Amino acid sequence: MAPVQGKGNYDYDLVVIGGGSGGLSCAKEAVAHGARVACLDFVKPTPLGTKWGVGGTCVNVGCIPKKLMHQAALLGEAVHEAAAYGWNVDDKIKPDWSKLVTAVQNHIKSVNWVTRVDLRDKKVEYINGLGSFVDSHTISAKLKGGERTITAQTFVIAVGGRPRYPNIPGAVEYGITSDDLFSLDHEPGKTLVVGAGYIGLECAGFLKGLGYEPTVMVRSIVLRGFDQQMANLVAAAMEERGIPFLRKTVPLSVEKQSDGRLLVKYENTETGEVDSDVFDTVLWAIGRKGLVDDLNLDNAGVLTHKDKIQVDCEETTNVPHIYAVGDIIYGKPELTPVAVLAGRLLARRLYADSELRMDYVDVATTVFTPLEYACVGLSEEDAIKLYGAEEIEVFHGYYKPTEFFIPQKSVRYCYVKAVAQRNGEQRVYGLHYLGPVAGEVIQGFAAALKSGLTIPTLMNTVGIHPTTAEEFTRLSITKRSGLDPTPASCCS
Ligand code: FAD
Numbered sequence: 057m058a059p060v061q062g063k064g065n066y067d068y069d070l071v072v073i074g075g076g077s078g079g080l081s082c083a084k085e086a087v088a089h090g091a092r093v094a095c096l097d098f099v100k101p102t103p104l105g106t107k108w109g110v111g112g113t114c115v116n117v118g119c120i121p122k123k124l125m126h127q128a129a130l131l132g133e134a135v136h137e138a139a140a141y142g143w144n145v146d147d148k149i150k151p152d153w154s155k156l157v158t159a160v161q162n163h164i165k166s167v168n169w170v171t172r173v174d175l176r177d178k179k180v181e182y183i184n185g186l187g188s189f190v191d192s193h194t195i196s197a198k199l200k201g202g203e204r205t206i207t208a209q210t211f212v213i214a215v216g217g218r219p220r221y222p223n224i225p226g227a228v229e230y231g232i233t234s235d236d237l238f239s240l241d242h243e244p245g246k247t248l249v250v251g252a253g254y255i256g257l258e259c260a261g262f263l264k265g266l267g268y269e270p271t272v273m274v275r276s277i278v279l280r281g282f283d284q285q286m287a288n289l290v291a292a293a294m295e296e297r298g299i300p301f302l303r304k305t306v307p308l309s310v311e312k313q314s315d316g317r318l319l320v321k322y323e324n325t326e327t328g329e330v331d332s333d334v335f336d337t338v339l340w341a342i343g344r345k346g347l348v349d350d351l352n353l354d355n356a357g358v359l360t361h362k363d364k365i366q367v368d369c370e371e372t373t374n375v376p377h378i379y380a381v382g383d384i385i386y387g388k389p390e391l392t393p394v395a396v397l398a399g400r401l402l403a404r405r406l407y408a409d410s411e412l413r414m415d416y417v418d419v420a421t422t423v424f425t426p427l428e429y430a431c432v433g434l435s436e437e438d439a440i441k442l443y444g445a446e447e448i449e450v451f452h453g454y455y456k457p458t459e460f461f462i463p464q465k466s467v468r469y470c471y472v473k474a475v476a477q478r479n480g481e482q483r484v485y486g487l488h489y490l491g492p493v494a495g496e497v498i499q500g501f502a503a504a505l506k507s508g509l510t511i512p513t514l515m516n517t518v519g520i521h522p523t524t525a526e527e528f529t530r531l532s533i534t535k536r537s538g539l540d541p542t543p544a545s546c547c548s
Contacts (some may be wrong), residue, residue: 064193064209068092070406071195071208073187073351076112078382078395079214080171083180085403094206095175096197098186103221103228106236109168110175110182113216113383114392116164121238122258124160126424129265133426137463151266153243161239189356192375210406213358213365213373213380214399215351217344217390222250226310230318231338234259244268245336248320250307252278254423256341257290261425264299271333273302273322275342279423283435286473286488293427293469293490310338346384361386369413371402389419420502427469428494432502433486439475448485449478451511451531453541457492458522471541472527474514482511487528497525 070086072079075097083095099116101107108116132151139145175182185197185204195211197204219233232240234255245268249260252274260270272294278301279287295301308321308330321332346363353360358373360366364386371379379402382395397414404410420432439448452473460467475486487501501509519526533539 066193066207066209068094068181068206068208070094070210070212070403071096071187071206072212072214073195074112074214074216074347074382074384075110075171075182076214076216076382076395077114077392078216078399079112079212080175080399081396082212082214082381082399082403084174084178085400086407087178087180089403089407091403091407094181094183094208096183096185096187096195098184098198100186100218102233102235104232104236106239108164108239109171110184111164111168111171115167115171117235117238119392120167121160121164122234122255122262123424124163125156125238125262125266126258128156129262129426132265132267137465140463153266154241156266157239157241164238186350188350188352189358190352192356192358192378209377211356211378212371212399212402213351213378213384214382214395215347216383216395217346217363219340220343220345221340222307222342224307224309226312226318227307227340230310230312231340233340237339240337243336244339246334247271247337247339248273248307248318248333248335249339249341251275251341251343252291252301253341253343254279254282256339257294258424259339259341260299261294264294264297265426271300271302271335273305273307275306275325276304282423282429283431283486283488284437286429286431286435286471286490289469289471289490290423290425290427290429293466294425296466296468297426307338344383344390348384370405371398371414388416389421391419391421394419418502418506420498422495422498424495427490428492429488429490430494430498431486431488432498433484433505434475435486435488436473436475439485443477443485447478449476449482449511450474450535451476451533452535453527453531453533453543455491455524455527455530455543457524459492470524472531474511474528474531476511484509484511484514489524489528491524491527493524500525501528 069091070093072083072095075095083093087093097110099107183197185199187195187197190196194207221227247263247270249256249270250273252272260272263270278291304326305322305324308323311319313319317334318338319334323330348360357375365380365384366386367380371381381398383390401412401414418433422430454471456467470491473488474484477483489497517529519529533541
């Protein structure tokens, strides 16, 4: 694709709407290749009034604060384990929510500041305004004190999404979402986490680790879209740590009691039984909605599909000079590195003569629950659906992390599996890992899988001992064999 800057009489070659992971990477890459670029970013406050700076979901209310709080919870666990390793630890240690929130928010603010400086240095014009289309080459940016009309040759829509609220009494007035949690000005206390997607489970996990009392309410299944055997092991590991799961249950209403606590009525969808409980916090984690409403996409002729935008394999919408990347696009993984790479590759195709397209297949991901789960490639059920059960071999095994022995941590749910082609070269289709530092473990295997990893190669790979990642190289038991996948020893 030939570079397109300089054509037509527009204010900019490119306007990016949305200054999050995808938008920023696209804007910066486009400028690096000579385009004149503006990037709009605007955050509408939550019903509670929470708002944040430039950088999008990941930095402000997503991956980063989530990982920091997960780390805080893991550290608490590690301090208690330290006693077993011979450290003299005061067993009365407890976390301070307000100090944690301050530390997390200070980090976020520093990232916001660095982001703005970076945009200025790279000559991307940052506009703190809410963008909406006037026509397919013009947007209007609603600024704090007015409005500005901007024209551009090309647009990239990277507006991401925000958490949904259920349509029940009291949901918006009394409930919060992940958009509020990481800056909450009081301890969450006993928390009802409604939703068992990865965000709900991660929040419940770190809240428990920080000493609070989360309960997870699940309407149907846990971790929809993930391998369901692994998903159920994740949930079981959380239950073992004392996090209750209310299954097949939906909330009916939230009321504020005179003592300020929240009375939640809920219904079991199988029995119809209605019950209630009192919580300090209700956290909605029931999914996210694409932010298409403010964009006035009709004015530009861009079509939407279920609050998202459908794009082709080059991230082009139905309007040829309007593109979309990141969480706003329909049917692709909603992950920061996906948005970042898609944005960067798009800018290179637009302004640097590149033809490289984003590959959305075999994207690795991690669920940062107390016992972490990471995977890459196909789930067992998807592999069976795609190739048929007779063509799939699943290698699996439980294992015992060395570092769990001395503090006598439960190894019950430490488990790995490889989903592979049964015959022929035995190509590995999916790798699944439940255990410590899951993201670090699976990242390298993701490169191997994308390079055509086979079971013989995996088994001929010499492990690093003693690590948990080496468990993938020790896999020898197939599900089909019916042999016991629990380990006999750690070192043979
Ligand atoms: P965003 O980062 O959401 O950026 C869009 C920006 O556009 C926002 O600032 C928005 O306010 C702004 N905007 C919207 N409409 C307009 C408009 N009309 N005009 C101007 N600006 C507008 N991903 C991972 O890879 N790993 C993780 O561990 C992880 N953890 C997560 C944890 C949580 C709690 C959440 C909520 C998400 C997590 N994600 C994680 C997902 C990740 O944050 C998103 O995939 C990523 O931020 C998407 O980037 P984006 O550029 O598409 O959108």
